[in-house]
Amino acid sequence: DQQVKQNSPSLSVQEGRISILNCDYTNSMFDYFLWYKKYPAEGPTFLISISSIKDKNEDGRFTVFLNKSAKHLSLHIVPSQPGDSAVYFCAAFNAGNNRKLIWGLGTSLAVNP
Amino acid sequence: ETGVTQSPTHLIKTRGQQVTLRCSSQSGHNTVSWYQQALGQGPQFIFQYYREEENGRGNFPPRFSGLQFPNYSSELNVNALELDDSALYLCASSLGGRRPGNTIYFGEGSWLTVV
Numbered sequence: 001d002q003q004v005k006q007n008s009p010s011l012s013v014q015e016g017r018i019s020i021l022n023c024d025y026t027n028s029m030f031d032y033f034l035w036y037k038k039y040p041a042e043g044p045t046f047l048i049s050i051s052s053i054k055d056k057n058e059d060g061r062f063t064v065f066l067n068k069s070a071k072h073l074s075l076h077i078v079p080s081q082p083g084d085s086a087v088y089f090c091a092a093f094n095a096g097n098n099r100k101l102i103w104g105l106g107t108s109l110a111v112n113p
Numbered sequence: 114e115t116g117v118t119q120s121p122t123h124l125i126k127t128r129g130q131q132v133t134l135r136c137s138s139q140s141g142h143n144t145v146s147w148y149q150q151a152l153g154q155g156p157q158f159i160f161q162y163y164r165e166e167e168n169g170r171g172n173f174p175p176r177f178s179g180l181q182f183p184n185y186s187s188e189l190n191v192n193a194l195e196l197d198d199s200a201l202y203l204c205a206s207s208l209g210g211r212r213p214g215n216t217i218y219f220g221e222g223s224w225l226t227v228v
Contacts, residue, residue: 036156044148044156046150046156089219091219101201101203101219101221101222102221103218103219103221105218
């Protein structure tokens with residue numbers, strides 16, 4: 001049973017528009033969430049994280065929103081650039097307990113010029 | 114889950130000791146990569162194995178070594194542990210070496226604490 005779900009395997013957007021990547025989780029014990037970006041043949045790159053005590057965290061063009069009641073988080077990229085084309089992974093864990101990191105399967109984002 | 118399992122989940126070692134971390138890949142996947150993620154930082158690529166041979170390595174010293182077995186499971190060995198080796202170690206499996214666009218499945222990680 002997938003505890004962290006990224007239900008869209010792929011997403012295509014136009015350059016300059018907003019990219020919205022979604023992630024749902026089932027375990028209410030998760031209290032820390034991370035997004036990673038991965039290019040082909042490279043290791044994943046940490047993008048942005050959010051603690052469960054917040055509902056929004058912003059870093060440049062990247063914003064993560066957390067809706068705890070819905071067990072849902074999303075990553076917004078504004079404006080999208082062709083260099084953002086990559087696979088994006090959502091991950092979650094409980095920082096105070098067993099710290100087991102649970103990963104989603106990723107969403108492949110294509111930003112078209 | 115992703116089909117990639119790592120063991121142990123947590124362990125504590127003393128400086129100077131050696132540690133072996135294990136990873137069982139998603140069924141059918143012939144490529145496994147290992148990453149080190151210190152708390153608050155992104156994962157750093159250690160090395161990758163494709164069909165039992167190392168075919169990529171990050172900026173880690175030789176005391177970090179690995180193995181991939183015929184069933185494509187893998188081990189990460191770290192000798193002469195240092196305090197800075199304390200981190201989450203992630204294993205990821207995929208099919209086809211460095212072919213672009215492959216789906217990569219990550220394990221849940223092994224938390225190593227060196228004291």
